[in-house]
Amino acid sequence: MQQRIEASPALLARLAGVLYLVIIAIGVFGQVVVRDRLVVAGNADATAANVLANETLWRLSVSGELGYLALAVVVNLLMYVLFRPVSRNLALLGLSFNLVSVSVEVVARFTLLAPLVFLGKAPYLQAFEPQQLHALAYAFIRLHVYGFGLSLIFFGCVCLAWGYLIRRSGLFPAVIGWLMQVAGVCYLVNSIALLAAPAVAAALFPAILLPPLVAEVSFCLWLLLKGIDSRRWHAIARGEALPPTWTARLETWSAP
Helix, strand or coil, X not given: CHHHHHCCHHHHHHHHHHHHHHHHHHHHHHHHHHXXXXXXXXXXXXXXXXXXXXXXXXXXXXXXXXXXXXXXXXXXXXXXXXXXXXXXXXXXXXXXXXXXXXXXHHHHHHHHHHHHHHCCCCXXXXXXXXXXXXXXXXXHHHHHHHHHHHHHHHHHHHHHHHHHHHHHHCCCCHHHHHHHHHHHHHHHHHHHHHHHCHXXXXXXXXXXXXXXXXXXXXXXXXXHHCCCCHHHHHHHHCCCCCCCCHHHHHHHHHCC
């Protein structure tokens, strides 16, 4: 089975591209179409009214984002298989960081279900004033922002690893590797600022997330439309020479 899977790396690359594109599309839908429209910054009452008026849309968004995290696990495995011949240890490191990122994001997404509970009509909620319930619902939505930011710290590390592997392999344009590593730095800066210096994060957002969007869409479309050179992938898997990049030369010079 493993031999049959690895016999068609171009097919695996395109499959990864399709799933990656689905993940990006669902993520953009959840953030831009749903939360950016329904969540009113600093106004718990207006946010609660919007969520109640669009409850089905909110549920669909949360369900879709939990679903794409399952797809992300599959993409992680595919990327590990594609990058393993280049550097097994670094590919495994990227896989590990990605699984941690997905795990943290799953927990963060569950906080978006809390508003549906607090804004429901269960009898036990009558012990609270409406404004209190609205405030609790809004607080959990804000908690999601921090949870998602925390997950992006780990995904930023993934982008750094993938960017290096992309450049090192010669299977993709080097510029995509550089873009992915810039994306990793942007994710790390944005998330650390969100946790440690919210005022700085507010000043950087949303511009700091534009490079990651360009990088991930570029990588996704290359996987989907171009795939990879199967002959080159198999040559690397057989241990033949990788492209003489400066990183390869550095590893050669530092070898005992």
